[in-house]
Amino acid sequence: MSQVLHTPPPSQATPADDDLTALAARYGLSVSGARPTLRTYLSQLWARRHFITAFATAKLTAQYSQAKLGQVWQVMTPLLNAAVYYFIFGVLLGTKHGVPDYIPFLVTGVFIWTFTQSSIMAGTRAIAGNLGLVRALHFPRAALPISFCIQQLQQLLFSMAALIVILLCFGIPVTASWLLVIPALALQFVFNTGVSMIMARMGASTPDIAQLMPFVLRTWMYVSGVMWSLDKLSQKNHMPHVVSVMLENNPAAIYIDLMRFALIDSYHSSSLPPHVWAIATGWALLAGVGGFIYFWKAEETYGRG
Numbered sequence: 363m364s365q366v367l368h369t370p371p372p373s374q375a376t377p378a379d380d381d382l383t384a385l386a387a388r389y390g391l392s393v394s395g396a397r398p399t400l401r402t403y404l405s406q407l408w409a410r411r412h413f414i415t416a417f418a419t420a421k422l423t424a425q426y427s428q429a430k431l432g433q434v435w436q437v438m439t440p441l442l443n444a445a446v447y448y449f450i451f452g453v454l455l456g457t458k459h460g461v462p463d464y465i466p467f468l469v470t471g472v473f474i475w476t477f478t479q480s481s482i483m484a485g486t487r488a489i490a491g492n493l494g495l496v497r498a499l500h501f502p503r504a505a506l507p508i509s510f511c512i513q514q515l516q517q518l519l520f521s522m523a524a525l526i527v528i529l530l531c532f533g534i535p536v537t538a539s540w541l542l543v544i545p546a547l548a549l550q551f552v553f554n555t556g557v558s559m560i561m562a563r564m565g566a567s568t569p570d571i572a573q574l575m576p577f578v579l580r581t582w583m584y585v586s587g588v589m590w591s592l593d594k595l596s597q598k599n600h601m602p603h604v605v606s607v608m609l610e611n612n613p614a615a616i617y618i619d620l621m622r623f624a625l626i627d628s629y630h631s632s633s634l635p636p637h638v639w640a641i642a643t644g645w646a647l648l649a650g651v652g653g654f655i656y657f658w659k660a661e662e663t664y665g666r667g
Contacts, residue, residue: 485558
């Protein structure tokens with residue numbers, strides 16, 4: 363009896379990775395969704411600047427579309443917050459004592475803090491809350507947190523009309539220092555956008571962060587001098603010098619102080635920390651540039667998984 367040996371057919375050779383790379387390069391193929399270079403990414407964002415601003419305006423218009431008072435809530439919300447804070451902190455806790463023009467002081471702090479708070483909260487949900495858009499269309503994902511920050515800036519500018527009326531009603535004169543509002547808001551916008559992009563990346567991978575952020579932001583508000591003067595608080599309580607320095611250089615407090623200095627004539631430069639404009643610029647550059655690069659490095663991961 364003859365025995366036939368059956369040898370398995372030779373397996374087909376698998377192309378090496380180098381061969382696949384060369385083949386893709388020959389036909390102009392690239393990895394789907396690959397992260398572009400930083401320069402290309404910036405160019406793509408600039409090319410979509412009209413989409414970014416239009417998206418921000420549309421979100422702002424739709425925000426209160428179901429409310430009967432509509433866009434009036436853009437002004438009413440921070441004003442009602444200011445009224446509550448005035449009653450609790452100004453009247454019950456007495457933080458208004460020793461602070462000239464306390465109501466303009468408080469309302470300015472509430473409006474400027476709300477800008478930072480709303481920008482960061484919107485940025486935290488920028489990717490996780492818009493997965494349908496992220497997965498359906500190809501565009502630089504940084505457009506989302508940037509557009510949400512523009513939306514909050516538009517809302518603040520709309521609300522500034524009410525702030526100006528309050529300042530005038532309490533006898534605050536219009537002075538040349540009001541022009542400082544422009545660079546102060548520009549620096550704050552850059553800072554807010556950078557932090558929003560950091561939170562957008564973190565929120566995309568860990569959606570539960572959105573539930574934690576209100577508590578973090580509430581704590582940050584209490585140490586930012588929204589309802590009281592940090593300068594007088596540190597003097598009254600004899601805080602350690604290092605704690606006072608940390609409170610004064612808190613970025614949210616810095617931008618609030620700059621706006622109060624620009625708008626309220628009784629808020630003098632002596633109430634500002636040293637080199638306040640340099641600190642404000644440093645925070646804006648650190649958060650803006652660092653946040654943008656941090657967000658860009660995870661560009662190919664958004665909307666996947």
